[in-house]
Amino acid sequence: MNVVVWRRRASSVARFFLLLFLVTVAVFLLLDLIPGNPVDAILPPDATAEQRAAAAEQYGLNDPMWQRYLDWLGGILQGDFGRSFQTGLSVSDQILERAPVSIELAVLAMIVALAVSIPVGVWSAYRPGSVVDRASTFMISATLATPAFVLGILLVYVFAVKLGVLPVLGWVPFSEDPAEHVKRLILPVITLAAGECVLFTRLLKGDMMATLQQDHVLSARARGLPTRSILTRHSLRQSSFSLVTVSGVVIGRLIGGTVLVEAIFSLPGMGTLVITAIQSRDYIVVQAVVLLSAIVYLLMNTLVDVSYPLLDPRVRKVRTS
């Protein structure tokens, strides 16, 4: 690699850290500038004047904003997000406890969405109007018309209440009962994956249809190459740009955005943590979760950026030339 490449990479890293810094300022200011006194969020309406003074003192709310920002940032750099206003618990501990649930949900939903949408998208593009294409179009329309919370409740009604084959909700750790753990994940993962399935299938089908009309694919067909080879080796990789880009964003969104599904199925993840924190104005927890979500987004975008050249040599060539 030449100097230009190194410069570009250094510039990317610098941009990453600059954005990260701006995110910390924005996250801090965002919640600090919300109207109202944080003491009202910590204490009940009938709190005494002594309690209000004690709360302001305990949480450093009397300090100037810059000092509170530096204290907050200093703590984060040491892995300490402070203590929850409401529960008094360490925010880092709460996040560490909750994150695995959300990550597992998001990753499984992503795997399910990709596992369903790639073959369906590819085949629908290859054989428009086929049974698979018509069935997928129908399912896409039906899913688009059904909000996630409705789908979740519908799945529960059918599979748990009527058929009694799956539990309604709740969480059992893998270490306690692996089979029960998986059973309790099935409905939430389907609910979460459904929307992404629709998106991925439509994206991939569109891109594949365009690719299948390109000269090199037509030429491969003319040479009598097997369909499997044409679809996978000659078309899929080239048609995956949009899918990879969106997947990167989606995984970030899923991790930070399993809120609805966690609430519907009573799963103890980041989503329910942040809902509770927002409802009770637990600023310090909200700040931590928003900051971590932003970091995941930044990282995923950078990874997506890096993965382009791996998918298509032409991009690699352009970037290194």
Added chain:
Amino acid sequence: MLAGCGGGGSDGGGGAAGEPQKGGTLTYAVNVETVSLDPAFCTLSFDRCAPIYGTLMRYDVDKQQFVGQMAESFESTDGKSWTLKLREGVEFSDGTPFDAEAVVYNWDRIKDPKTLAPSARYTEGLSWKVVDPLTVAVTSAEPNFQLPWALTQGLSTIGSPKAIEAAGEDVSSSPVGAGPFVLDKWTRNSQAEYSRNDSYFEEGLPYLDKLVIKVIGADDQRLNALRSGEIDVDWSLLTKDAKAIESEGGYDIYRVPLNGGTGLQFNLKDPVMADEGLRQAMLSAFDSAQINNAVYPGDEPVDAFLRPDSPYRDDELGMFPEKDLDEAQRLFDDYLERTGKTSETVTFVCYAGIPALEQVAQLIQSQMSKIEGLDFKLEPVDGATLSQRSTARDFQTIMGATLSQDMDRLYAVFHTDGPLNVMSYSNPTVDAALETTRRSNEPGEVEKAYQTVNGELSKDGPLRNWRYQTGHLFANDMVQGIVLAGTSSGASAYWQYAWLNE
């Protein structure tokens, strides 16, 4: 003496059938998670705390009297000097004694501003001292025969001082009490698991081996969980769900009537809303029957502050103005003439993101828009913001509520000096009557005083409620021996008396 002593024993509650059986796991679902199991914070989370700590007293819904629980009795002859008598030989689950020192330690901690305890207001005007290991003397600055309410919830939960000291900053998740159950595991926002406390003082109790309390936010999902057998008891405030589940059969419905309800609150400190004529105009345009028909089918229309079957209601003393649009317009026109205005704008701070309450806000807006010249604007905000705006008295009108089994809560909400009087409501007749409810130990006098309060609140309408709310428990009919508790969020139960007829 008002607060009687009692064995605190099992009275079986509603629906008990046959001899109680020991064993089994009961699963109960509630709608919100609690933030803390610190005994100083339990006023916000009766459901989670009562199994661990028990309560010093309880209010018997059927007998309408206070009954001793962890305490044997709480008595006074003058309303100022109270004697709390504890039971002999009670121990926390860590083996330390449940004694007067422990009670005083917990109450001192609640009173300390640094604890930031939500129930600190219950300690105002109170002092206490240890008399002997089983006796605490409590002194109230003013006579207050309603004080036992504080020992059913606000000051009711006593934790092991040794455990509190040892837990330090993690006290919110390290509860050690002497109640019927011990906490085994708490997965926040999912479920809390409890098992029987074998050293619990009530002999043979609890019947259950295990108690599981799940958090399921959506009303529909809790019902689904009940129908599928995943939970045994469902918490609810919805009358329509009670009717639906009752018609399906196989379930027992338990009801706790709550005082007050959700409604439209006026800020009397606001220069516009301070005008009584304007408020009366709006009250005359208000139609609770329309709201209930549309949003809460099955709930009866509200015509006075307290529910029709309340013993504290005398309709001769006052009712909400009946819906009368001509009268509303007349009063409003009169307001315009007096103030020299040609129109008026009133803002209503209401909930965003809660469909039923959004619909209610829109209905109220349409009712108010029938008054020509009145522009009634909605300002939807999230629940936390609404609560903050209410606390800061930063509103003209707002969606608010007072819900409790505890009649003394009316003092906090409607007395001129009440700590929860966000409306800045001040009515000397109400103040005097509320003071009587605390000062008097004569049931007839107290009843008359509350009737006066209800009459005045209905005439003035500082909080114009559209629903009389009822706390419900929907229980699979296998569940027996439920002894109800009223809480600020609805109904709950003393689970040590529950058993499973499997």
